[in-house]
Amino acid sequence: MAEQSKDRKGNNEGEQQTTKSRRRGDVLENALLSAAWEELRETGYSRLTMEAVASRAKTNKNAVYRRWPSKAELIVAALKKHTPTPSLEAPDTGNLREDVLTLLKRIIKPMQMIGAETIHGLMVEYHGDELHSKMTLPPRSEDILAIAMKNILLNAERRGEVKLEELPDRVITLPVDLIRFEVLTTHTLLTDEAVVEIVDIIFLPLVQKLNKQG
Amino acid sequence: MAEQSKDRKGNNEGEQQTTKSRRRGDVLENALLSAAWEELRETGYSRLTMEAVASRAKTNKNAVYRRWPSKAELIVAALKKHTPTPSLEAPDTGNLREDVLTLLKRIIKPMQMIGAETIHGLMVEYHGDELHSKMTLPPRSEDILAIAMKNILLNAERRGEVKLEELPDRVITLPVDLIRFEVLTTHTLLTDEAVVEIVDIIFLPLVQKLNKQG
DNA sequence: TAAGATACAGTACGTACCGTACCTTAATTA
């Protein structure tokens, strides 16, 4: 984002803006992203307007369009800045169940913060664009969450808990896919209990079954 | 939809409209729904406008707004009219695998016809409204596809293929949920092979496993 | 069959938001 901010003093230290001076560069950019984030939380994606974001940031649309060409890209930038990026390192607690639960619980938080409406809205706006592939899931083999799951399973295999070659990609991504589905289609919050259910009554039994029969 | 058409001659017989007379009631309504359907296919949900629908139906927005208060409700009505409603009767081929495959293949077609962009668009527009629950999935126990799956499994239980009480709702809806997820997140078409995969490497192994351990 | 009600066709309007263009001026850089 913000290709313009290449060579600029990152003067972010002036938190309290007493002088009525003109904000520039990163300061203004952060103000815009914060405004976008707040607008998103208060009015939701579909009702959020570029004008409202600009005016909340006490500037005008130019400052927004100079940086992001569309609402979708603005919001993606705001999400990157204002939602935690969970670590996708394999937890390695020495136990497959715990490892998977740990990963899933980690990734739930940012998903909840973003929310279904925003995800749906982004999917719609990207449709038809060349940007479409940025929102649509990549092939399972390239999906970063699939890779994280695979790393966990590699550790489990090292411990003799699973035989990885018996597990099709579809099974490996199953817990993650179910959580994504749940976030997209349920209006109630995704609880830790639901995550435990997915692992205990679907993923682990399936992994055990495939290990035996393989 | 169309609360106004309570007591009216359903004069749908005049297919070929030679007289330049004024269309009314169901004739006009069908013309509007067809126009909406065609616009949807040609321009997609997000770019479809009420004005374009009206003008394609050779009338004006009033005729549209008189019947459907929003684009979302218009489109839902158009989908009801122009996509097949698959039978949700349990197939009962005498074999669990075939029954499930038959059901899933049946429900795929209308999902494909509707398409991900429209579903996402509808989800966005319904958000915040009281209509939200119409688009969001109901609790598993009330989901019509879950009930269809349950009927299939009841037949299988009668044949001794499964023990239904061992199967949590989450498992029963699993194939259907995965298909819904696939339609929502994949841009490529959902193939019959993917359906077979879901059944053969996820659902059936899981059902077998839960039967044994239960 | 005439009177009355209905709802379609046509038009126009105010509003909202889009994305862009232009100008002035503050801040940064050379």
Place this chain on the structure above:
DNA sequence: TAATTAAGGTACGGTACGTACTGTATCTTA
């Protein structure tokens, strides 16, 4: 200090929304 950059401010043309108001074809009913 001069030149350059990017901010703030404003205004514009364009699209689509949703509503209101006209006149009239059609249906209903008495």
